[in-house]
Amino acid sequence: MKISARNQLDGRVVEVVKGATTAHVxxxxxxxxxxxASITNEAADELQLAPGRAVKAVIKSSDVMIATE
Amino acid sequence: MKISARNQLDGRVVEVVKGATTAHVxxxxxxxxxxxASITNEAADELQLAPGRAVKAVIKSSDVMIATE
Amino acid sequence: MKISARNQLDGRVVEVVKGATTAHVxxxxxxxxxxxASITNEAADELQLAPGRAVKAVIKSSDVMIATE
Amino acid sequence: MKISARNQLDGRVVEVVKGATTAHVxxxxxxxxxxxASITNEAADELQLAPGRAVKAVIKSSDVMIATE
Amino acid sequence: MKISARNQLDGRVVEVVKGATTAHVxxxxxxxxxxxASITNEAADELQLAPGRAVKAVIKSSDVMIATE
Amino acid sequence: MKISARNQLDGRVVEVVKGATTAHVxxxxxxxxxxxASITNEAADELQLAPGRAVKAVIKSSDVMIATE
Known part of the structure; x- marks a missing residue:
């Protein structure tokens, strides 16, 4: 699958914290x-996210802001 | 100013392309x-964004997805 | 690639309109x-989007609202 | 009420799962x-969402991505 | 129409600037x-947005950040 | 810090409700x-959000919709 989102950053999961319905990865x-990333618990399970797993953080460019000092 | 957005990534501007109303940085x-980042031309001007400028890319955690191979 | 976004809707491109930097598909x-979908012209080119092409519309569940009459 | 969001998809609620503050519909x-859709529990209550209810899924076009195989 | 978005702020249009595909209202x-608001030109036309028009600015709560000094 | 987000609205916290991972402010x-605003509990703690605190609500213009009656 190729996706239009401009930002697909390579990384590795370091922590998965599940809440009632939402997980923070x-x-x-x-x-x-x-x-x-705040994603559904369901997605975290489905992708078998756990520390050490190689993943991409995917972000649409219209969701990125720029800050300066 | 401190902001609630969990993601504030340090970097440096490498390109600013302006469209009719929207700029890609x-x-x-x-x-x-x-x-x-897709931001307004107005914001790009106001922050004086240009190649070489040290900035942060700011992203709310609810806008980050995770992908696996 | 598998992605955490809960919504991956099957469809077919019927129109691509490019603006200065942003395309409407x-x-x-x-x-x-x-x-x-409003995506970058660059993404539309890279994915070779054109009428008739089978695609998925991908949407994070935190970006979906519900309306009632 | 008319809203600028380009995507207003007709459907019917099949499930509402509430978490501590966030509901998945x-x-x-x-x-x-x-x-x-991930919405607040408060919104789910206010709109009286329950299986069988006719609703629209409303999505801003800047929140839609396109994926290809 | 009632919508799940928690933020529906009453106001009045003061300016509409159209770009190639995207309007800033x-x-x-x-x-x-x-x-x-950055919306499509198409939406701006359809809602007949012009200075003086009474409108609501509608924002999903997951798109609001908090900043402190 | 200056940020590209066009909307930085002055206000005062009136309520903070924490869920399992997500807080509503x-x-x-x-x-x-x-x-x-729906933000992480972690962000609410870090910014020491509590009723009475002067804050800004920060919203990217691409996340604002317009509705008319």
């Missing part, structure tokens, strides 16, 4: 920065 | 991956 | 309803 | 595909 | 603050 | 309208 990118 | 993260 | 779903 | 579209 | 809220 | 804007 932390992914360490190549380069050491960490990205947090 | 490419930011190279520490670690070498590139993030594209 | 219309996809007719199985069942006849039409979904419009 | 599954809607079967005309044509048989199912869309999942 | 500025709405002054009761209270004087101004909200900018 | 209600902010009364200058002018009396109330905005609800």
């Amino acid at each position: 932390r992914v360490e990118l190549a380069g050491g920065q960490v990205v947090t | 490419r930011v190279e993260l520490a670690g070498g991956q590139v993030v594209t | 219309r996809v007719e779903l199985a069942g006849g309803q039409v979904v419009t | 599954r809607v079967e579209l005309a044509g048989g595909q199912v869309v999942t | 500025r709405v002054e809220l009761a209270g004087g603050q101004v909200v900018t | 209600r902010v009364e804007l200058a002018g009396g309208q109330v905005v609800t």
